[in-house]
Amino acid sequence: MPTQCYSAKDRAAREAATRELFERRERSTGETERQELLEAIVELNIEIARGIAQRFRHKGPDTEDLEQVAYLGLVKAVHGYRLAADTPFIGYAIPTIRGEVKRYFRDCAWTVRIPRRLQELQGLIAAKLPELEQELGREPSTAEIAERLGAEPAEIDQAVAAHGCFSVLSLDRPEAEAGLTLGEMVADEDDPTLHQLETIDMLQPVLSDLSADDRRILELRFVDGLSQTDIGTEIGVSQMQVSRLLRKILDHLKDRLAPLASAA
Structure with a gap:
């Protein structure tokens, strides 16, 4: 089964193969075999994690670091997924991996500090969002997230909006199209x-x-x-x-x- 999927048919085949591995693991009683099946699931879905990491490029951290964090999120998703939830694995894995990457930004990649309360909310959102999405079978609304976390919807919006406070650009960074540095393009008035x-x-x-x-x-x-x-x-x-x-x-x-x- 190829790990790279270029069509809906490929993705459906990967999902079916992933489910089969989970079912085999559920029936298995040998610890070694169960671990090997988990590793096989991770390898089969590694491209999902890599794709999510790529979406966060140019936000500060190195791409390799982001990929490692995304892989960790994938491992957590594999360990946390339950067949009984009747949700496709990819529907559980994507928010779990995305949440892990966002948690990394919150904890390790701040260059502009935001209030501690919002940082904590970002962590709670990242932790609870996959669980809530699996329960609802869809992406939850701001109000639903706020209710689950005991917060105000406005606080949730602020925490989500603050995800961009991670990196600053050098004023010496060249802008290829204009032939100028970023500092030369910033107005002095x-x-x-x-x-x-x-x-x-x-x-x-x-x-x-x-x-x-x-x-x-x-x-x-x-x-x-x-x-x-x-x-x-x-x-x-x-x-x-x-x-x-x-x-x-x-x-x-x-x-x-x-x-x-x-x-x-």
């Missing part, structure tokens, strides 16, 4: 969009207090760029009503943001 980012950070908790209808109106106006007339058509009111609603919403946001801006 203040970027006005940075102030926009600060405003967005301040707006986020305020916007969460708005009703779904109010957020929808803001989205249509400032994200989709619709006119007041088009918004009225979309939500079933007149242009005049849209104008009044927008003014009311914006006045509310201004009142809420005023004390935040003063504190900043």
